[in-house]
Amino acid sequence: MATMHYSTETPRRGDKTILKALAILERRLRQPGPAVASTSAARNYIVLRMAELQREEVMVLFLDSQSRVLSAETMFTGTLTHASVYPREVVRRAMHHNAAGVILAHNHPTGVSEPSQADRYMTELMKTALDVVEVKVLDHFIVAGASCLSFAERGWL
Numbered sequence: 154m155a156t157m158h159y160s161t162e163t164p165r166r167g168d169k170t171i172l173k174a175l176a177i178l179e180r181r182l183r184q185p186g187p188a189v190a191s192t193s194a195a196r197n198y199i200v201l202r203m204a205e206l207q208r209e210e211v212m213v214l215f216l217d218s219q220s221r222v223l224s225a226e227t228m229f230t231g232t233l234t235h236a237s238v239y240p241r242e243v244v245r246r247a248m249h250h251n252a253a254g255v256i257l258a259h260n261h262p263t264g265v266s267e268p269s270q271a272d273r274y275m276t277e278l279m280k281t282a283l284d285v286v287e288v289k290v291l292d293h294f295i296v297a298g299a300s301c302l303s304f305a306e307r308g309w310l
Contacts, residue, residue: 175201195256195296196301198225201296203260203296209236211241215252216291223250233262238275241280247288255283257293266297269302276304 175198191250195214202225203210211229214222228243231238236259247255257279259272268276272295280290304310 165206171201191305192292192305195292196303198249199256199258199294200296200299200301203258204298206260207262208232208233209260211238212243213246214256214258215247215250216256217251217253218253220254220271220291223252233269238279240279243279244282244286244288247283248286254286254289254291256291258296259294264297266295266300266302268295268302273309276309280310 167267199212199214209231210227211231212225212227215224215226217223224246226246228246229238231237243255246252257276272293276290276293279293283290290310291305292310295302
């Protein structure tokens with residue numbers, strides 16, 4: 154069973170409903186089927202998890218060889234505009250889960266979903282590190298409020 158890690162921010166009105174919705178989306182993501190059920194299912198889950206965060210967080214969905222979610226983990230937490238990312242830690246967790254692929258996601262609390270040069274560099278760095286252990290980076294989402302940019306949809310992966 155996958156371990157989900159949630160933000161430790163102060164609970165707000167409606168949080169119970171959001172947690173129920175997350176549980177439903179997590180079950181759907183784990184169902185056998187093609188590539189994480191769909192890109193939109195992964196996007197919906199990630200947006201729901203990250204849209205209202207006040208600090209940058211980097212989340213990784215670890216996937217099996219059938220692209221089913223093994224675990225969704227918040228790996229790094231930073232400030233309003235930056236989160237330090239350590240590829241070796243992501244590789245270590247991928248090996249722990251025996252993952253065949255990952256989906257990367259992080260939020261921009263500033264509300265702009267366009268990636269910075271640092272975001273694009275981090276994606277390439279992650280791809281290079283994970284390639285060494287034969288783990289494929291399937292997508293990288295950037296969440297800014299309700300909007301969400303996909304690197305795969307832009308042809309960057």
